Amino acid sequence: MDASSKFKNSLPTAPEFLMQKLNELNIPYERFEHPPLFTVTEAKEHQDQMHGMHVKNLFLRDKKKRNFLLVAEQDTEINIKTLYTKIESDRLSFGSPDRLWQFLGVRPGAVSPLALINDRSSDVTLVFEDKLQADHSIYFHPLVNDVTLGLKLTQLASFFVFTGHEPQFVEL
Numbered sequence: 638m639d640a641s642s643k644f645k646n647s648l649p650t651a652p653e654f655l656m657q658k659l660n661e662l663n664i665p666y667e668r669f670e671h672p673p674l675f676t677v678t679e680a681k682e683h684q685d686q687m688h689g690m691h692v693k694n695l696f697l698r699d700k701k702k703r704n705f706l707l708v709a710e711q712d713t714e715i716n717i718k719t720l721y722t723k724i725e726s727d728r729l730s731f732g733s734p735d736r737l738w739q740f741l742g743v744r745p746g747a748v749s750p751l752a753l754i755n756d757r758s759s760d761v762t763l764v765f766e767d768k769l770q771a772d773h774s775i776y777f778h779p780l781v782n783d784v785t786l787g788l789k790l791t792q793l794a795s796f797f798v799f800t801g802h803e804p805q806f807v808e809l
Contacts, residue, residue: 640746640782641673649742649755652779656786658754662795667774667787674782675746677711687787689774694748696737696761699727704740708750709766713809723807724764742780749777750793751786753800763797765790767806 645651659666671683677693684691695707695715703726709715721729734745741748742755750763769775774787797804 639673640675640744640778642781642783644744645781648780650780652781652784655751655754655779658799659786659788659796662799664788664792664796669776669785669787671783671785673746674778674785680711683785684776687774687776687785689776689787690769690771691776692769694750694777696732696741696748697729698732698736699729701727703727704732704736704761705729705764706741706748706750706753706761707764707766708769709809710768713766715809720809723809724762724805726762746782747778747780749779750802750804751777751779751796753797753802754780756800756802759801761802763802763804765804765806766809770806 669687674680691711692708693711697705697707705724717729721727737743740756740760741752743752753761769790772789772791775790776785776787779786
């Protein structure tokens with residue numbers, strides 16, 4: 638599945654609408670365009686001009702079919718088999734592409750906390766690795782994987798209020 642801007646018209650929310658909402662909420666960001674990126678390895682080839690913290694975003698579900706979006710520093714090793722004890726869930730597995738589309742309205746490769754704009758029922762629990770609380774720019778895809786936005790997590794608080802998501806922070 639292509640998660641690039643070529644298919645942005647098929648998304649429930651356009652990246653431009655998301656960026657307009659960030660502007661309305663007075664959340665400053667830097668915008669970077671690049672080829673479509675699907676993995677951390679690919680992303681590392683395009684991070685030279687993006688100074689700050691880079692992340693990986695994992696869409697997970699537990700045995701009770703609860704959804705979680707885990708945001709961690711890109712090089713953090715995550716043990717899915719023990720993660721459930723840290724986020725107070727049942728055993729976890731990766732959410733399917735269909736489930737990702739249903740709950741966050743994005744395709745694999747474009748997962749980020751910014752996709753919570755599509756989770757109107759607050760069905761996804763947002764979990765950040767605790768070290769992301771530092772006052773650095775953090776880089777997220779804005780619903781497509783050929784654009785990256787640099788934002789400060791502290792400034793995203795109003796966005797999370799807008800989407801109805803209270804972030805949790807855990808040590809990984």
